[in-house]
Every structure is written in C-alpha cells, then in structure tokens.
Amino acid sequence: NTRCGEVMRVLPRMNEDINEEWISDKTRYSYDGLKRQRLTKPMMKDESGNLTPCTWEEALVEVAQKMTHLSGNEIAAVAGGFADA
Numbered sequence: 001n002t003r004c005g006e007v008m009r010v011l012p013r014m015n016e017d018i019n020e021e022w023i024s025d026k027t028r029y030s031y032d033g034l035k036r037q038r039l040t041k042p043m044m045k046d047e048s049g050n051l052t053p054c055t056w057e058e059a060l061v062e063v064a065q066k067m068t069h070l071s072g073n074e075i076a077a078v079a080g081g082f083a084d085a
Contacts, residue, residue, distance in 0.1 A: 010023065011023075
C-alpha cells in the first residue's frame, strides 16, 4: 500500500493451492530499502572493491563499456520510481 507516493507496506498474495496468504520475509521488509537504504547518487567499485560516489557520466560510460560484450539475452533491467534491488 502507498500513501502520498510512499510505500507503507507490502501485502501478501493469495495462494489457493496452500489456502493461505504467502509472502517471504525478504519481500515483507523490502519496502525499507525504498525509504531508508535507497541509493541517491551513482556509485562504482574502486580498485579495492569498495563502492565510491561518481558522476552519472562516469557510471553510464562504465555500464556502456561492459554491455558491449553482452548479447541481448544476457541483459535485463528493472527501472522506475519504486524499483529496488
């Protein structure tokens, strides 16, 4: 459910095969990432593997370079205002 564009809770779906409402723990608490743990700027891994802030241009160039070696069936994305990884 949402209020004023903010996700307040995640509701389970009905599963008639088991006659219950079902939701995993990961899903139940996933909305937390939309409010408290959301990345607000691009980041890239440095030489030691730590995430460091970068510009959008640097991030997009890096992604473009890595994607040139992939075929279409190796690429997927989730994007949107409430998308969470």
